[in-house]
Amino acid sequence: xxxxIRTSDLRKVYTSSPxxxxxxxxxxxxxxxxxxxxxxxxxxxxxxxxxxxxxxxxFGLLGPNGAGKSTTVGILTTRVRPxxxxxxxxxxxxxxxxxxxxxxxxxxAQRPNLDFSLSAREILLFHGAYFGIDxxxxxxxxxxxxxxxxLRDRADQMVRGFSGGMMQxxxxxxxxxxxxxxxxxxxxxxxxxxxxxLLLWEIIREYNHSGKTILLTTHNMEEADALCQRLAxxxxxxxxxxxxxxxxxASVPGGFLLRLRFxxxxxxxxxxxxxxxxxxxxxxxxxxxxxxxxxxxxxxGGPLVSEIASLASxxxxxxxxxxxxxxxxxxxxxxxxxxxxxE
Amino acid sequence: xxxxxxxxLLARDARVARRNFVPLLLQTFLQPMMxxxxxxxxxxxxxxxxxxxxxLLLPGIMAITMAFTGVWAVAxxxxxxxxFTREIEDRLLAPINISWLAMEKVFFGTLQxxxxxxxxxxxxxxxxxxxxxxxxxxxxxxxxxxLLVALFSxxxxxxxxxxxxxxxxxxxxxxxxxxxxxxxxxxYPWSALETFPILQRVVLVNxxxxxxxxxxxxxxxQFPHLSMVAVLIGLIFFDTLLxxxxxxxxxxxxxx
Numbered sequence: 236x237x238x239x240i241r242t243s244d245l246r247k248v249y250t251s252s253p254x255x256x257x258x259x260x261x262x263x264x265x266x267x268x269x270x271x272x273x274x275x276x277x278x279x280x281x282x283x284x285x286x287x288x289x290x291x292x293x294f295g296l297l298g299p300n301g302a303g304k305s306t307t308v309g310i311l312t313t314r315v316r317p318x319x320x321x322x323x324x325x326x327x328x329x330x331x332x333x334x335x336x337x338x339x340x341x342x343x344a345q346r347p348n349l350d351f352s353l354s355a356r357e358i359l360l361f362h363g364a365y366f367g368i369d370x371x372x373x374x375x376x377x378x379x380x381x382x383x384x385x386l387r388d389r390a391d392q393m394v395r396g397f398s399g400g401m402m403q404x405x406x407x408x409x410x411x412x413x414x415x416x417x418x419x420x421x422x423x424x425x426x427x428x429x430x431x432x433l434l435l436w437e438i439i440r441e442y443n444h445s446g447k448t449i450l451l452t453t454h455n456m457e458e459a460d461a462l463c464q465r466l467a468x469x470x471x472x473x474x475x476x477x478x479x480x481x482x483x484x485a486s487v488p489g490g491f492l493l494r495l496r497f498x499x500x501x502x503x504x505x506x507x508x509x510x511x512x513x514x515x516x517x518x519x520x521x522x523x524x525x526x527x528x529x530x531x532x533x534x535x536g537g538p539l540v541s542e543i544a545s546l547a548s549x550x551x552x553x554x555x556x557x558x559x560x561x562x563x564x565x566x567x568x569x570x571x572x573x574x575x576x577x578e
Numbered sequence: 579x580x581x582x583x584x585x586x587l588l589a590r591d592a593r594v595a596r597r598n599f600v601p602l603l604l605q606t607f608l609q610p611m612m613x614x615x616x617x618x619x620x621x622x623x624x625x626x627x628x629x630x631x632x633x634l635l636l637p638g639i640m641a642i643t644m645a646f647t648g649v650w651a652v653a654x655x656x657x658x659x660x661x662f663t664r665e666i667e668d669r670l671l672a673p674i675n676i677s678w679l680a681m682e683k684v685f686f687g688t689l690q691x692x693x694x695x696x697x698x699x700x701x702x703x704x705x706x707x708x709x710x711x712x713x714x715x716x717x718x719x720x721x722x723x724x725l726l727v728a729l730f731s732x733x734x735x736x737x738x739x740x741x742x743x744x745x746x747x748x749x750x751x752x753x754x755x756x757x758x759x760x761x762x763x764x765x766y767p768w769s770a771l772e773t774f775p776i777l778q779r780v781v782l783v784n785x786x787x788x789x790x791x792x793x794x795x796x797x798x799x800q801f802p803h804l805s806m807v808a809v810l811i812g813l814i815f816f817d818t819l820l821x822x823x824x825x826x827x828x829x830x831x832x833x834x
Contacts, residue, residue: 249834309834312671313671314667314670314833314834316833333675334674334675335673337671337674342671344667346663347663348665349663349668350668350669351663351665352597353594361586361589361593364590365583365586365587365672365674366583366673367583367586367673
């Protein structure tokens with residue numbers, strides 16, 4: 236059974252601390268001050284998120300920490316109760332048909348949540364048993380996954396002594412153990428070395444080729460670009476852009492972004508920058524340690540620098556810093572939010 | 579209800595228990611056996627306690643052992659697994675209603691508590707003999723009281739395990755378990771509190787009272803004890819209450 240993912244106007248407000256997996260950085264909306272005991276702080280993690288992910292798609296949720304990515308995964312995997320809105324896996328309503336939904340999904344949480352009382356092989360075998368797989372098939376599949384994730388030589392050791400990367404690999408192997416139709420990967424490559432990351436990407440693509448739907452969250456643009464067929468960029472619990480990585484990159488005016496920093500400059504400078512050939516949009520940018528920052532979106536990068544420099548010198552304005560970024564999802568995020576993904 | 583999953587969850591707990599068998603054994607029996615030795619043997623032989631105390635003590639020791647085993651077997655893993663590492667997550671994602679996961683913990687805790695209760699009788703008997711007069715008049719009421727006591731301990735473990743933070747484990751033992759044991763009529767019959775009439779009423783909120791008195795009434799009925807009806811009502815009431823509270827707390831911990 237092929238299964239897609241659908242959410243409609245999902246909203247989640249935490250009145251206690253958010254789940255561990257969802258990082259931090261939510262904006263606290265009301266009731267500041269520790270003495271106010273009547274009202275608990277309300278933390279809006281998701282603010283009306285609607286998504287439609289087709290069966291067999293690799294879909295990415297890209298956003299900074301605290302954007303609501305893990306909460307979305309939490310709701311879709313029955314682990315977080317939505318405040319409003321609905322979510323479906325295939326035809327199944329996630330909240331009202333939890334057991335059937337759990338049959339269809341495999342989940343890799345942001346932090347390894349392995350069963351520390353068991354050995355690596357036992358973790359896979361018991362996971363298979365929970366899903367009713369018979370014992371011969373369980374053993375075969377566990378062996379295959381241990382090989383695939385290069386964990387064979389540590390298979391019979393307790394996982395307590397595993398390195399972070401090994402735990403992460405085992406978590407992913409466990410999620411694949413019952414061959415789920417939909418695989419959720421919350422920041423799958425966090426903490427992996429580049430080599431293991433490539434192995435993981437290969438495994439994800441391979442799994443997708445067998446027709447499975449994959450939802451992954453990341454704040455790594457390279458990963459989103461390399462793996463995802465479509466992406467949603469989310470910030471403050473809202474979907475701010477949706478499309479294929481190429482479409483999204485093309486939606487940034489011009490594509491190139493020149494981040495400039497001047498000394499004191501007169502307002503006319505901005506208008507004059509706007510008139511340069513190839514410049515699509517000029518914005519002031521006073522966040523991120525640049526007091527007199529200006530962002531120039533343009534369809535060319537390097538060649539524009541000399542023109543900007545001569546413009547600045549003719550106006551007797553000091554040009555302190557120039558940074559050119561080529562078309563990227565980072566630029567897109569910056570364009571929509573005025574903030575960098577890394578901030 | 580998905581039996582395959584339920585049995586797999588049980589098998590997992592059995593595997594972990596088997597792996598920790600020796601520590602589990604020591605943790606369950608060392609303290610009660612020392613208590614039995616000092617109070618039932620040393621104090622009696624030296625004449626500070628009457629010989630009849632041996633028989634009076636045994637059901638109380640059985641009640642304490644069972645309560646401790648059940649609470650420990652359910653609460654400690656839950657506290658650990660719901661912590662930062664969220665080890666329980668893979669079982670919460672197993673294709674079974676999460677209430678059944680809590681029920682599985684209760685079932686396994688009940689089983690452990692039953693085994694410990696039944697093992698403590700011959701062990702204590704060996705340590706105390708001669709002079710222990712066990713007198714099981716109705717095996718059926720003995721079996722039902724034992725089962726209800728085991729269930730109470732496991733349900734108590736569920737309720738505590740889902741309400742207490744890892745940082746408060748010490749507090750749980752000093753504030754909950756210790757008063758429960760001392761005011762649980764385990765070392766003395768409830769009737770011994772007659773000279774403290776207020777205390778005698780207050781301790782009735784302690785489920786261990788019904789456990790100790792119930793086991794006393796079925797194992798050594800020659801001593802004064804609460805009526806069987808009161809014992810059964812008390813135990814069934816506390817079993818239901820603790821299970822209800824435990825399940826509610828479990829859901830609150832499991833789903834954010």
